[in-house]
Amino acid sequence: MKKKRFLALTVVAATILSLTGCGTPLYELTEEEEAIIVKYSAHVISKYNVFQRDGMNSVLPEIQEEETETVEESTESIEESTEAVDGNVASSNGADSGAEQSGGSISLGEALNFTEGLDITYNGFEMMPSYKEGSYYAIEAGVGYSYLVMNFTLTNNSSEACDVDLFSDNLQFSAKLDSDEKIAAESNFLTYSIVNYEGTVEAGESVELILLFKVTDTAEPSTIMPELYLDKDGSIYSVNL
Numbered sequence: 522m523k524k525k526r527f528l529a530l531t532v533v534a535a536t537i538l539s540l541t542g543c544g545t546p547l548y549e550l551t552e553e554e555e556a557i558i559v560k561y562s563a564h565v566i567s568k569y570n571v572f573q574r575d576g577m578n579s580v581l582p583e584i585q586e587e588e589t590e591t592v593e594e595s596t597e598s599i600e601e602s603t604e605a606v607d608g609n610v611a612s613s614n615g616a617d618s619g620a621e622q623s624g625g626s627i628s629l630g631e632a633l634n635f636t637e638g639l640d641i642t643y644n645g646f647e648m649m650p651s652y653k654e655g656s657y658y659a660i661e662a663g664v665g666y667s668y669l670v671m672n673f674t675l676t677n678n679s680s681e682a683c684d685v686d687l688f689s690d691n692l693q694f695s696a697k698l699d700s701d702e703k704i705a706a707e708s709n710f711l712t713y714s715i716v717n718y719e720g721t722v723e724a725g726e727s728v729e730l731i732l733l734f735k736v737t738d739t740a741e742p743s744t745i746m747p748e749l750y751l752d753k754d755g756s757i758y759s760v761n762l
Contacts, residue, residue, distance in 0.1 A: 549574050624756030629673070632751045632760050633687060633715075638679025639722070641730070643762040644672040652733060654711050655662055668707075669698060669740070671732040673715065673749060677722040688716045693752040694760075696734055699745045715728040 578689040629641050662668045677683050677754050692715065694706040711717060715730045722728055732749075749760040 572594075596670040624753065624758040626753075626759045626761055628761050629749075632753065632758060633690070636683070638677060638681075639675070639685070640678055641673055641675045642740075644674055646671045646742075646745070646747060648736075650738070652711070652731075654713060658710065658712075660709060660728070661713075665738055666735050667738045667740070669696075669736050669745070669747070671696075671734070671735040671749070672726050673730045673732070675718075675722060675730055676727040677724055680724050682721050682723045684721050687715055687717060689719075692716045694732055695750045695752070696732075697750075698734065698736060699740055703750060704734050704736070707735055708734060738758055 542727055571700045629643070630639065633641065635641065647670050649662075649670060650667050651659055651661045652668050652670060660668075675685070694716065695703040696706070706716065709717070711731070711733070713728070713730050715732050717728055718728070720728065747762065749762055751760055
């Protein structure tokens, strides 16, 4: 219908333009011809004028219907997106809940997947404002803090040398010290930290290893009873010391 209307107007305009030009007198319409053109133009404008409600065929409802359909489609799209986000949040919360599941109690050797012959024992802790490894590396706890240093001994009780690689295991230790709040073990470059150690332990030999935790310097050592935890395979294990 729109194409027919456009062609009709084009024909009328072309007819008028074809009768004008350089050196050509303007064609004078008769009263009858003028009436025909005015009547047709008024008919077309009245029929398809989108801004009036009294035309022969107002297109306003059609436009409103299209806009309504667009709004409804947008609303449906938003609702679907909301449902998808809610599903992702629920899935994420489920994953987080799974990560907090208790894996029970295990020995430190089990936590580190040690083979038969390798043993590790806990030797207590000490408090210090800084920690120094050899003559080449030292770290400061900072103002108002101290390091709680947990000491361990790794021993090879087998008859052969054992290669130990704890660094590749990406171990994540935490501890409860003088409260119910867990404190993550410090990340550092200490060669003899449990989370960083790589080396060969000869038969019958031992290696001293440590874990560092930063605490306030007001912490009283006599009140601290460390509880060690390991995040492993999506579960939190309590490590027997």
